[in-house]
Amino acid sequence: MDATPPDQTALLARADGPVTRARLGDDLTALGLGEGDTVMFHTRMSAIGYVAGGPPALIGALRDVVGERGTLMVTCGWNDAPPYGFTDWPRPWQDAVRAGHPAYDPVVSEADHDNGRLPEALRRWPGAVRSRHPDVSFAALGAAATELTADHPWDDPHGPGSPLARLVALGGRVLMLGAPLETLTLLHHAEALADAPGKRFVEYEQPILEGGQRVWRRFRDIDSSDGAFDYSSVTPGGQDPFETIVRDMLAAGIGRRGRVGAADSHLFEAGEVLDFGLAWIQEKLGGAR
Template structure:
């Protein structure tokens, strides 16, 4: 069984340093059994980056009505009235992006951004600066926590997670100068100034397929395609953390690569 101390040592051997800003994508199953469970994994990450470091995760929202309101789809009136509004302090995280994010959110001092579907959680010195503001219509592109993460010199850690989880590449999609970008609309229930529920409409880039060629069911999207091409260059670090094969990637470098990749497409 792995321990917090052994995981911290593994993370340091992989390349995490005190003061680092790290966006974590984790598979707890891949890490293997840990004494203390997911909380010990979070504590190991925090120990590796130290008190001056910051951890960030993609929390999203377990009740996000993104699919139910996508591109003009509409919930029935009764469903809309019953749907809970997004509350950064209390709403759950989307389990599809990993259980570890809920443990990050439950960590004392954690901050969560205000965009329901693209909500980010951060713990550490830069937590407030990363998560505020986060407006509808600025999910993963300019003005988002991802932009501030990249500009702050962040690192992406795939802790046993697959290459199609490199969320920061959605930022590359947003800023790449390419024609034909797909856009979507959706609605989110937000808390109004007097505590009432207000459904707000948003328009943003299509994170499920920035171009038609990357929106074919069963085929790799742009994130997976670019991440695989990047890793083939060997500009990242790899190693074991617990039982998990891990990747440590400089966010600025993979974003620059992603932008160039997209802009070079025919």
């Protein structure tokens, strides 16, 4: 998202003028975000309007609102991870990748560009920490940052002990700032926990650093790219399953809705998202009650 800079005049008009750090703070407070909150956020900058100062202004506004006792978290991933399917390449190609591909380094490896500008901005922020998992890394900044990201499980990285699980355990929240509803990553935690038939998994290899040495490790996770389940029978044609779940959640009265700049935004309690998503998946797909 937001790979091409949008027309600034259009952004100014959309938000009725520049969106400043102070205005962002006021809008976030009105939405319900508050002092001491631990919040995972998803952002589509162009939806907000012209943000004076860009991502640093938005991160600054979020920090203003949650304060020193609060924590911000984003999903990062790894932009330059080896392709999942490289093990199907001709042997000389595989050997070249294994010999020369740099290891994932939480400090320098870029966040996945598909996640927009904010994850990269936050993970580079002074004092931010990032989890060790190469494919499913999260970055956090604030009082609970280390607690959220430490010892990210190598396998089942969306499940128990993951940063998502810890966000729920800490009574955290999820903030959608103009981001598409299907980007609500916490629902992958519900998929990881769901007891429903037909769950799909993937295995892949990526290089990591262990004791200062580059080693290749094999990982196992739910299929978060193509879908942990076949939702085709329970979602409208062409609609992402997570969008369907979030729309049903909003229809049930879960979450708060408001404007941040020009962006239609939502604030959810992480525990409510997990409970609703887990119940929805198991009910719709015939899982355990």
